Amino acid sequence: MASSPYTDLDRPPLSARALQRALVVPGGMWHRVDVVGETGSTNADVAEAARNGAAEGLVVVAERQVTGRGRRDRQWVSPARAGLTLSVLLRPGLADADRGWRPAPQRAWGWLPLLAGVALMEAVQRVAEVDASLKWPNDLLLEQGKAAGILAEVAGDAVVVGVGLNVTTRPEELPETTGLPATSLRVAGAKSTDRDPLLRALLRGFARWYGGWRETGGDAELCGLLGAYRRGCSTLGRDVRVLLPEGGELTGAATTVDGDGQLVVRTADGVERRVSAGDVLHVR
Missing domain, CATH: 2.30.30.100 (SH3 type barrels.)
Known part of the structure; x- marks a missing residue:
């Protein structure tokens, strides 16, 4: 009998080829989706790519991240393939003539992690079918506690937005915290814990909100983002x-x-x- 390519049968690996085919489409925002087995930090990887001139629309997803961090340099820990750990590269300060986007003013860039929070909340609600809300600015809350965090960092004229979501993490694998308890979609009784459709929904939702935000020059109210955020914010x-x-x-x-x-x-x-x-x- 052939050995399994992964040891945990409810944690299958993501297919970079399938994700690339589904998400990298003509006229779409995403131009490359990389899936790596392990890395120190997807945010660090994407920031390095930004410094080397990578274009907007790069996505790096890690099956395991060993030195991930959240706000205030808190560590974000998750077993291999138990969650979604990814970072995306944005260049909001550059015009895009093909899309008719003018540069978004830097004072509006603070909306990008909140935008990611709205896209993540919507993806979780739709695919996992669990109640989810946002704790300001961008922690994803389920009834049992915090399931995800988002960290945005400026790298030159680029913004790197990282997302860490606990999907199939078991109770005994969740880290101890001094604030809200950590939880996962599995612990919350999600209808689906398949990471592939969750990731697709997240990135498609992100692209939709980002496109609207750019079309309005970074005006969160005009593009509807402010209203959506307020409706989803349990703070x-x-x-x-x-x-x-x-x-x-x-x-x-x-x-x-x-x-x-x-x-x-x-x-x-x-x-x-x-x-x-x-x-x-x-x-x-």
Whole structure:
């Protein structure tokens, strides 16, 4: 009997050939989809490709990532083929005459990780058929806890957006956390944990939202992204504690997300503060 090419039968490898054929299409956004068995960090790989002149639309997917990280340099750990770990290359500051896209102003680039969050939430809801929401700015929440994180980094005139989603991770494989507990689609009882259609849905949704965002010059409200984000953000309407990057914290009620993607927090004295970066803890 021939040995299996992978040891865990509910964790089949992704087919780069099938993904390339499905996603790299004439007039489409994605021009190359690479699937690697193992890498240190897909964000680092794509950032290096960006510095070497790679065009917008590169996707790098890793079956196993050994030095992945999230915000505040937190480590993102997942067993081989148990999740989706990928990064995409964007060049929002460059015009695209073929598509009629003018450069998006750099002040609008902060919307890109939120855009990725909306695309991921929609893909999970549609393919896995589980309830999902976003904790500002871009953590994917299921009822049981956090299932995914998104990290965007600027590399010269490019933006690299990385996504890490727990798919078939078992309870005993989930890392211990000091904040929200980690979870996976499997733990949440997803109808499907097939990574291939999840990845296709994510990248197609990302391309659709990104195209609309670019067509409007990076206007999140005009392209509908702001409304979609607000509808999917479970942070809004809650009392929150925000750990600020410069130190200190802010507490109050999260009232909305503004046109720049900032979280608006009303403090106990009635003052509205806008937060562009920080770790949010849901108090209730």
